[in-house]
Amino acid sequence: MTVPTPARARPTARVLLLDAAGRVLLMSHGDKDQAWISPGGAVEPGESLPEAAVRELAEETGLVVDPADLLGPVLRLRVLWSAGRGTWYDGEDNFFVLRADPFEVSAAGRTALEQRIIGEARWWSAADVRAATDPVFPECLADLLDALRRYPDWVDAVAVGRILGAA
Numbered sequence: 474m475t476v477p478t479p480a481r482a483r484p485t486a487r488v489l490l491l492d493a494a495g496r497v498l499l500m501s502h503g504d505k506d507q508a509w510i511s512p513g514g515a516v517e518p519g520e521s522l523p524e525a526a527v528r529e530l531a532e533e534t535g536l537v538v539d540p541a542d543l544l545g546p547v548l549r550l551r552v553l554w555s556a557g558r559g560t561w562y563d564g565e566d567n568f569f570v571l572r573a574d575p576f577e578v579s580a581a582g583r584t585a586l587e588q589r590i591i592g593e594a595r596w597w598s599a600a601d602v603r604a605a606t607d608p609v610f611p612e613c614l615a616d617l618l619d620a621l622r623r624y625p626d627w628v629d630a631v632a633v634g635r636i637l638g639a640a
Contacts, residue, residue, distance in 0.1 A: 483562040486526035487513025489547065489570050489614075490536070492596060495622045498578070499609065500533065501592035508608040509597070511568065522546065526569045533587060534594070535579025543569040545628050547621065550611050566611070570621060 489511050490498040499509040512533040516525040523540035531537045548568040553561060578594040580587075599618040602609050611617070620627060 481560060481562050482565075484516045484522070484565045485513055485567065486516055486522045486524075486529060487511045487566055487568045488526050488530045488543070489568055489617075489621075490530070490534075491570060491572050491618075491621065492575050493572075494598070495618060496575075496596040496598050497602075497614070497618060498534070498575075498594060499597050500578075500594045501607070502590055503592075506608075507592070508610060509595075509605065510610045513566075513568075522567050523569065526567075530571070532582040532584065533578075533580075533591060534576075535582060536573065536576060538571060538573075543571055544626065545569040547628050548611065548613070548617060568611070568617075 487510075492498075497511065499511055501507050502510050512530045513526060514529045514533075516522060517528075520528070521540070523543050526543060527538050527540050546567040547570050548566075550564075550566040550568070552564045552566060575596055580591070583591060597605075597609075599615040599622075602615040602618065609615075
């Protein structure tokens with residue numbers, strides 16, 4: 474696998490939306506292979522991480538919240554990845570927590586690309602994540618959910634990154 478130097482920097486802000494039972498909202502993503510991931514995406518120029526997180530949450534789920542409602546980041550993950558189109562990204566994924574009641578996800582605010590690649594939304598327990606047959610990101614999510622259940626105000630865990638994707 475050949476990775477171009479330098480890879481394009483792509484900071485992201487993601488929201489781990491947790492209900493009272495500690496389940497997380499994940500959405501299926503993929504235009505080739507399916508994976509499950511939390512709402513979120515790229516940070517736009519001039520945006521703070523919390524601002525990007527709530528913007529992406531509103532776009533992808535329809536839930537509108539204030540950046541001050543977020544906890545974290547609870548996880549910062551560095552990942553070198555490619556979607557298989559020849560572009561490599563140096564991703565810094567920043568995960569925030571928002572506690573909320575389950576709700577009906579709306580796709581109305583999604584971009585054309587998001588409409589194409591985001592599928593089903595579903596609430597997952599830590600046990601569901603461990604039993605998943607499709608990839609779930611971040612890979613440490615089940616352990617993180619367990620930790621957040623034990624320590625609800627825990628912030629700023631750091632995970633070591635890795636290389637994902639195909640050239």
